[in-house]
Amino acid sequence: MSPAAPGLLASVTDLHEMELARAGGADIVDLKQPAFGALGAWSTQALTAAVMLWSAWGEQLGAAGRPALSATVGDQPMVPGLIRAAAERVAGTGVPLVKVGLFVSPHANECIEALAPLASRVRLIGVLFADEAPDFAVLAALGRAGFAGVMIDTADKKAGSLTAHLDPLTLGQFVAEARRHGLMTGLAGSLRLEDIPALVGVGADYLGFRGALCEGGRTGTLDPVRLGQVHARLREPSDH
Template sequence: MSETPPGLLASVADLHEMELARAGGADIVDLKQPAFGALGAWSTEALTAAVMLWNAWGTQMPAHARPALSATAGDQPMVPALMRAAAERVATTGVPIVKLGLFASEHAGECVEALAPLAARTRLIGVMFADEGPDFGLIGTLGRAGFAGVMIDTADKKSGSLTEHLDPLTLSQFVSEARRHGLITGLAGSLRIDDIPGLIGVGADYLGFRGALCAGGRSGTLDPLRLGQVSARLRAPSDLPRP
């Protein structure tokens, strides 16, 4: 179990929200368009502009203070060639971390294996879905394919939060299995600020938020006050697991 709180992944829908997330202390600024699904993707042009902005941050602040940058590749069908093409499109813009949804399918393993060549030069994160009966057996496949990490999210945002689908023990098993294969871990899925204390003890590297950071839910606008509240709760000493 980790003795440090997880990092904050903040999903943003535009360049203005990118700036708000950076100013609010996000550890990962995640480019995701909530209007287009669970892992809705930004356009190529918007991704290119985001990478330019992120690179500019690198000249304005110390390297350790600049948040990491990730982007989703969209809600793709589990067809290896389509998954590879979607991931390549995002990676070509210069985004250093690309997130790919692993929806329930007998072909999920083939999709992961098809992404191994890209994983050798770009950090890939596989995203499993708590409301689709995630197959933890895929974690080993991700590790062998050279993925950098794995997350659990929810596919249907109306189906309830992550904590309504998987209990802390199951999530801890997920984190342990991912660590065994050298993968970083993240938990997301309509998380609320009140979910944080119960999830910190799971030991994931990151917790991901969108709706809890926005006025009007995940399709609303990122609110710096809400972002500050989530960030403070994540880092509150009282929420750290007891020895």
């Protein structure tokens, strides 16, 4: 039996794109500002408005009928106090899934431990970077700290897509190891339409897109037609 198709995470830059992503069938609407780095963050005011819109969707569609909502905390230095403060800021707006970039650093474990108290109150998603030779040993630390999930993305968007850095076999090992620690999984990083067939077989819970959904690349504007193409490709029966 083929594995269930991964969900679609669509990164959006404003409330209008949020609406387009919801209408286009995104399973997670991800609030991110690509112009500000790999995990560029929305302002507190904009996040609060986004949570209000998401709450209104819940009233219209029921909680089960709306996509999940995630937001990034920005490209933070791996300093425990700073990363905790950034995550607290985003969590304080009511965003239910908070994505924290974990850059390769000798202080990664300290940063994860600093986030453990927050992980008991909000669903934290750790983000590793494929182009930084990530250490999958960190997955055990994320599990211990109570994180809800983990994603692999790319830090340098000019250095090629996720598949240029990690092959499907390695990504499959990442997914299996993350599951062993109770973490949901996502793959992202300049993914293109043609990357989908190989990645569906990896078995991650979500695939994340920005550039492939946009007219003019990741800093362009969300295009409903491109979103529709990605959504359809994700749901095509695979040979795996």
